[in-house]
Amino acid sequence: MTATEPHGPCIFIVGCGDIGQRVARLELAAGNSVAALARSDDSARTLAARGIGPVWGDLDHPDTLNQLPAALATLYYFAPPPPTGGDDPRLRALLAALPAPPERVVYISTSGVYGDCQGAWIDEAAPLQPRTDRARRRVAAESALLAWSGRQGVPCIILRVPGIYGPGRLPVERIRQGVPVVHPAEAPYSNRIHADDLAAACRAAARQGRPGAAYNLSDGHPTTMTDYFQRVADALGLPRPPLVSLAEARRTFSPAMLSFLEESKRLDNRRMLEELSVVLRYPDLASGLPACLAEV
Template structure:
């Protein structure tokens, strides 16, 4: 198997690395303290700050299968980190193939409609515009460098390490369920499987929606997680109150409503979901966390 490099090797990166065995895997992290976790998983750590100048030799992507999971900066409409990495991965320093985790925010608000990958790309938030900029940079770079690039458009990710525990313990409010927009989710294990399938079977230049195919809403999700963990369900507020009390980040998620069609992921990548419904995935989270 080919050597693998995972840039932004956090929880999802580690799950992907486990599936890549027996390939040799290296993971790029920003902080030295993250390196120990990678070493414990038999992942060779590469400590690299994408916001500072770096060289192709430091990145060491040459001929590898590259998974790019690093997020863009928190502000702006572009992703300078992708620009920086594209600038050094050229010529002999190119990876063999690249899989990029994007976001379904690139579609913007679809008014609750079911959408597939042919939907217009009309991001209504800076978060979505940054990811669309990254998608376009990767596709242009891939064409120029003759490297296959596969895009995965991913909604909310959940798993044992990705539950809103702190928010629930703080008792922060949620929007009334009858006013909450449709949201989509994918379990961390299923996302990792989709990443591997994209590397193996994804077509150059293609995008794939990665979701469980059963949208709910954020309020329903928070309530189910609270029940799972034995915590009090969050207080409910109406839309007008939410506009005053919720953070700009949370409001950006509540400003969009869409239902994702995952047919292309299942049929073209051959992904068989382990957790096709939220209740399946949360039950697995509960078992891993030792919840009764």
């Protein structure tokens, strides 16, 4: 596979999965040239079929990152850190391999960096208190990116994202399998954003995000994971998941699932709405879930 070298500054997406491709569609519709990192021929063909120029490279093998575009208008970095460790060598490798600094960087992080806030409403000034290794890697990545941004003089915008839902992203199989959820009275708060709104917010951040700022990207109407699963089940006409106590969940749920139950927070999204001028198409589950069902 050979690299695609765009003509002039381009939009470059690293981690061009579902959200990356949604952002790419918005950028292409605006008449911009879009390229994305691809680490396999299959990925390259998928990107090319969507009008996205594939650029070969594997973040886990920095020596392959030698064909990156020389002129970048916006670098969208959506790739996750590795599944282990306390840092994000993938992000560091990409930044080190860039032939020239981009005009700006938009980085997707996670709301997990705030840790457990015991159900409180929090804005972007809340302290970062990650409780999981996954969230600690994100904090390390944010710190590394901001330090690099300061040295290079490149505006960098950090987006702290909670659970994402949308067509093809609903927990359909889990509900069909009857996997239990925590009783509503004990369920912690969780936050969500529809995939289309997330993509639109990413593009808004690239255009008017404040350099060095972080933004909570959520629909502003947190509920609980239990409420979410019940609403999805109702929308699909499926039986609601069985309920268990939090104590029973702690005995039987996987560590990954438990990590979501041990944190409770409600994200304040006012900075996103006011500074990025984002108008949400789906400001709550009542409006967002029906839009997902056509592709289920």
